[in-house]
Amino acid sequence: MQSELQAMEANKVWELVELQQGMKPIGCKWVFKTKRESKGNIERHKARLVAKGFTQQEGIDYTKTFSPVSTKDAFWIIMALVTHFDMFLHQMDVKTAFLNGKLSEEIVMQQPEGFVEEDSKQLVCKLKKSIYGLKQASRQWYLKFHKIITSYGFAENRLDECVYLKNSGSRFFFLVLYVDDIVLASSDEI
Numbered sequence: 797m798q799s800e801l802q803a804m805e806a807n808k809v810w811e812l813v814e815l816q817q818g819m820k821p822i823g824c825k826w827v828f829k830t831k832r833e834s835k836g837n838i839e840r841h842k843a844r845l846v847a848k849g850f851t852q853q854e855g856i857d858y859t860k861t862f863s864p865v866s867t868k869d870a871f872w873i874i875m876a877l878v879t880h881f882d883m884f885l886h887q888m889d890v891k892t893a894f895l896n897g898k899l900s901e902e903i904v905m906q907q908p909e910g911f912v913e914e915d916s917k918q919l920v921c922k923l924k925k926s927i928y929g930l931k932q933a934s935r936q937w938y939l940k941f942h943k944i945i946t947s948y949g950f951a952e953n954r955l956d957e958c959v960y961l962k963n964s965g966s967r968f969f970f971l972v973l974y975v976d977d978i979v980l981a982s983s984d985e986i
Contacts, residue, residue, distance in 0.1 A: 797826065797843040801911060804845065807895040810905070810921035821904040821920045822857070823848040824929070845908050847929035857903050863934035866958035866972045871979070874959070874970050878981045886980040893976035897926040897936025934975065941973060 804810070815821065827846050831839045852858055878885050904920040905927075926933040938958075946952065950960035950971060960971040970981040980986075 797845075797910070800843050800845050801908070803892045804895060804927070807892060807925060809895050809925045809927060810923050812907070812916055812919040813904070813922045814918065815904065815920045819902075819904050821906045822851045823906050824908055824927075826909065844928055847905055847923075847927050847933075849929040849931045849933075852903075852931050857901055858930070858932040859901070861931045861935055863938040863975075864957040866956055866974050870953070870956040870959045871972055871974070874972055874979065874981055877970065881983065883981045883983055884985050886982070886986065888978040888980065890976040890978065893937050893941075894926050894928050894930075894933040897933060897938075897940050899923055899926055899930075899932070899936065901932070903930070937976065938973075945971065 824845055824847050827844045829842045829844070831842055833839045877883065903923045905923055907916070907919065907921055923930075926936040930936075942952070942957075945960055948962070949964070950962045950969070953959040953961065958973040960969075960973075962969045962971075966983070968983050972979040972981075
C-alpha cells in the first residue's frame, strides 16, 4: 500500500483540498492481489488503490471513455516479421500506466482508507491525473502515450492505432501497445 501511494505521490496524482459545495467525491478502495511465480510460491503481494468509477456521472465526471487497443492480428503480423527478419523483441509492462493520464474533468475522491491523517479528515483528493477505476483512465493513458511516442518519431499505423513504426536509416522499430503492455520489435539490439 505504501508503494502504491508513493507512486501516486511521485506522479502528483492528487492534491488535498477542501470539498467545495455542490461537489460529490467518488469513493475508492484497496484491491489486493498475490503474485505467484511459476512454481506457485508467493513472489510478492500487490496493493492497488482503485477509484469507484461506477459512481461517476457522464457529462460531469467524464465525457469520452473509448481507448483503442491493438488487434491480435496486428500482434501476430509483427511476430511473423520478427521471426522472418530475425528481429530483436522486447516486452514491457508499464506498472503505473494509468497514473500518467492527465484529467480534463474536475474530480474529487475520498481519501484512501487507512491513510487519512487526523488533521486532514475534512479534505478530499482533487485528482489531477487518472487512477485505476476511473471510466476515462484508459483513454487518458492512451492519449498521453500517443503524444509522447509520436514525439520520438514513431508513426501510428492507419489501420491499427496501437501499432507504431519508426525508421531510422537502415534500422526500424515496431511498437505494439495493448493497454499497458508494450511489445517492441527492432532490427538492431537496443
